[in-house]
Amino acid sequence: MYGERSGWRRDGFESHEGMVGVLLADGSEPGPVFFDLGSGSNFHESTSWWDYDGEFRRPTAVSMRGRCACGWRGTKTYVIDWEKVREDDDPDAYDTSGPYEEWEAHLDDVAGRAVSLPEDLAELLGKVRERLDRLWLEEDKARAYAMMLKACDGLETIVAEVGPEAARALAHAQDEDGAVPAVAEALGMTEKAARARLLHYEHLTWR
Template identity: 45%
Template sequence: MAWQTEEFGASHEGIVGAVLADGSEPKPVYLDTGSGGEGHQTSEWWAYTGRWGRPKAAGHRAACACGWRGQTYPIDWDQLEPGDGRLDDLDVADAYDDWADHIDTVSRQTVPLPDDLTETLTRLRKQLARLTDQAPVAALRAVGELERLARAVGHEAACATEADELSPKPSARASASARTLSARCCSATSCTARTTHGTSFTEPSRRVLLRFPERVRQRALACTR
């Protein structure tokens, strides 16, 4: 089971990884689902039981997609015999807490938002939630307006970020944050889907729109023209 935050997504996805007796981290193992699909790889601790030619984990720790690793905690296999189906009994709360602390550290190192803007975004989120309950078509129109605003501002911010990177002494951390933000903004400006009526929606709002009956979708499309 992986952990993610809304802010960082897959870039800081966390899992409970395995640690071998010598302190090293085993290679990912391939899981064959047996359904004719391609299967998938995992590095989660429960895959390393010592069976089927796989190494046996001596400990577990939080592992983040960015490369960060947490403290190692021992695994008592006497209490977790795989044949008894009790792998879920392992307490991974400490590993999760370590990953959560890591996310807090990452969040503090990112560019902070001004307090007044944070308050505005919080109020906007609440207003949109109420509007979704009271007038979902109006909420869709509001989302469309916000997406157009985000694309316009995101493009300008991405260009300004690239210009800032040409300054004489950008810090390594600032440069990395700038590249990440620029990539996100550029991605947001290009991720649009064209409806059959010619109105441009980004992918998230298009998925929301498709949940409504045809009559409601037609009204929403008319509102955004």
């Protein structure tokens, strides 16, 4: 796996976005770097590893590691060869497979601790998605689009009936036991994302 300008994501665990993190010579993790775009008080902020190259008085990173939006950091570090980066003149060509593979292992651990859907329910959801995808192949496009929306209406009705009750029950447990970490772990989300998901479903209505 080579450098990517976007973060790393896995379906079902989007809030655990991964990226390449960097370390300075003293072992510290630097904050964002800022770029003056010449438009008054507007500054561009970046945490992309290739921007810590020491140019224009920016910090110089000496090594990289995997990092995740949940706060996880990889235990292994990989020396950055800035001569190689500058020679290729393309950060995407630089090998970041080490940090990525560690993040993948972290996501495997997150997935292993999250709740799994019953096999029959997971199969039903997969079949619904597959059948909806096949509607795109219908010759009568207007009719197909109408069927898609009708299916979405039925799905959202189910979600509006089930989601709020489940979210309120989890929120109640959270208030009693301070169980946000446990809820986040069960959902395979960061705590911030879990709170947002509970709030969303708790107040969801569909008419």
